[in-house]
Amino acid sequence: MAAISAIRSDGAKTLAELADLTGYSPTHFQRLFKRTVGLSPAAFARALREERVRGALETGATVTDALYNAGYSAPSRFYADTKGRLGMEASDWRDGGKGRTVHWSVIETSLGEMLVAATDKGVCCLAFGEGEAELRARFPKAELIKAGDEFRALFQKVVAAVEEPSSDVSAIPLDVKGTAFQQRVWQALRAIPAGETRSYGDLAAALGNPKASRAVGGANGANKIAVLIPCHRVVQADGSLGGYAYGPQIKAELLKRESEEKS
Numbered sequence: 001m002a003a004i005s006a007i008r009s010d011g012a013k014t015l016a017e018l019a020d021l022t023g024y025s026p027t028h029f030q031r032l033f034k035r036t037v038g039l040s041p042a043a044f045a046r047a048l049r050e051e052r053v054r055g056a057l058e059t060g061a062t063v064t065d066a067l068y069n070a071g072y073s074a075p076s077r078f079y080a081d082t083k084g085r086l087g088m089e090a091s092d093w094r095d096g097g098k099g100r101t102v103h104w105s106v107i108e109t110s111l112g113e114m115l116v117a118a119t120d121k122g123v124c125c126l127a128f129g130e131g132e133a134e135l136r137a138r139f140p141k142a143e144l145i146k147a148g149d150e151f152r153a154l155f156q157k158v159v160a161a162v163e164e165p166s167s168d169v170s171a172i173p174l175d176v177k178g179t180a181f182q183q184r185v186w187q188a189l190r191a192i193p194a195g196e197t198r199s200y201g202d203l204a205a206a207l208g209n210p211k212a213s214r215a216v217g218g219a220n221g222a223n224k225i226a227v228l229i230p231c232h233r234v235v236q237a238d239g240s241l242g243g244y245a246y247g248p249q250i251k252a253e254l255l256k257r258e259s260e261e262k263s
Helices: 002-009 015-022 026-037 041-058 063-069 075-082 090-095 132-138 149-163 180-190 200-206 213-221 248-262
Strands: 101-109 112-118 123-128 143-146
Touching: 015 026, 015 041, 026 041, 041 180, 101 123, 101 132, 101 149, 112 132, 112 149, 123 132, 123 149, 132 143, 180 200, 180 213, 200 213
Parallel strands: 101 143
Antiparallel strands: 101 112, 112 123
């Protein structure tokens, strides 16, 4: 689509200018664009700029250079665009969590030991059968501290989400790192009702790109917050369980609990 190319080269184009490239009215163009891509033109442009920032930061660019080279007129625009979604600030993407504090605990559950970690913004890791060593590998430059009483209420909500599938996880804050596409997949996962499943193809179609099953699978595998971002609700096209980072037994049990709770 010519309009997509235009957005890639110039994120500042207006909806009317993009529509003019296709010969459609702005309203009709926006509807077609969102149906095809899964995002509005404005949201797509923001996502591209965010990905440029992430890529630059991960290769060592300064925050200021990354923001301006990606097309932001000022750092405040980047933070306004990503507020409530990225969690970590731009400098944290570059520095591997340097200067941030991650509070963690290993909690015994009916599914075995569960690692829960959170920053002051929200849960940043939930994994089964892992501990401090694995957490340190994910946040090599962050300060890791055993969680104290100030995180007790948050961690209790996390445990409830595992033990009681009917618990409302939408109120649990998350602090996640991912590309724009990964975050779209994770949002789609969180939209799957407890007790239901989707295939990779289903998710790809819901995101507006039925051919993106492989990419959806990659985003699913990159999820580091089990249960709260419910990648266990994704199964094979034939209905079989498929893979799961923490083993098929845990995946099957989570689905079983949710199914029983729904019925």
